[in-house]
Every structure is written in C-alpha cells, then in structure tokens.
Amino acid sequence: MADKELVCADCGQSFIWSEAEQEFFASRSFDAPKRCLDCRGKRRRGEVPIKPVGKTIICIECGQEFVFSEKESGTFIEEPKRCYSCRREPPGKKLNCAICGLDFIFTEREQEFFRSNGFEEPKRCLNCRRDWGKMSVSQIRFLNK
Numbered sequence: 001m002a003d004k005e006l007v008c009a010d011c012g013q014s015f016i017w018s019e020a021e022q023e024f025f026a027s028r029s030f031d032a033p034k035r036c037l038d039c040r041g042k043r044r045r046g047e048v049p050i051k052p053v054g055k056t057i058i059c060i061e062c063g064q065e066f067v068f069s070e071k072e073s074g075t076f077i078e079e080p081k082r083c084y085s086c087r088r089e090p091p092g093k094k095l096n097c098a099i100c101g102l103d104f105i106f107t108e109r110e111q112e113f114f115r116s117n118g119f120e121e122p123k124r125c126l127n128c129r130r131d132w133g134k135m136s137v138s139q140i141r142f143l144n145k
Helices: 021-027 039-043 070-074 084-088 109-118 126-134 137-144
Strands: 002-007 015-018 055-058 066-069 091-095 103-107
Touching: 015 055, 103 109
Parallel strands: none
Antiparallel strands: 002 015, 055 066, 091 103
C-alpha cells in the first residue's frame, strides 16, 4: 500500500493517510478517516459542534427549525411537520375552564366541529361539560354570571 491523499470533511484541506495508518485501520476493520488529525482532535475535545445529520424542516406551529434524521424515518409514515416539543403537546388551542379553572386542550378536530356547526368556543372543559346536565338550575345561573 502507498500513502494516500484524502480531503478532510470538516476543513476541506487535504491530508496524507500513511501506509502504517492504513495497515492499522485495516487490522481493526476501520473505514478510512474522514478528518485530518487537527479536526479529529478538535472533535474529541468538543471544540467543533457536531452537526445533526438529516433534513432541516421548519415547524408549522412554532416556526423553529428542527432536523429530521434518517434513523427516525422508520417511525413515521411521512416526515413530521411539527418539531419535537410541539409533537409532545396535542395539537389544538389551550383554553381555561370557567368552572374548575383548569387548562384544557380544544383539539383541532373539536374546533372544526364547532366551526362547522356555528358553535362558539367552549368555556368549560370536557369533564365539566359532562357534569353540566347534573347541575341544578341555580348552580347554572350562578356560573353564568
């Protein structure tokens, strides 16, 4: 084997991959190096930020850029349109219940149903809406004030 000239993936400069290094790499079944010695040292010391590999997508909810990696493509039918933090929360509008005071999510599906039927946004969470029929008239009048 003769010395080979390779190009560094980080800095773009060419470097010599010696015959001794080639034999060492072959004995360990390693691939050829992609970076020169200086860039390898910088990466080990954490001086060069490691770039995530994949497709950069802009979240449709918050507008933040995120990277969709090839490893994740097996878990999705199509590439996601929302970032990781937005995917954790269910899609929809966050509202506050007028009765119990807790926050609840008014889902996109509910919003579409309410819009298509001409209803206003709900003022009560789902639990309080279910309990609404069990309340007396005086309780309902008190809550509507």
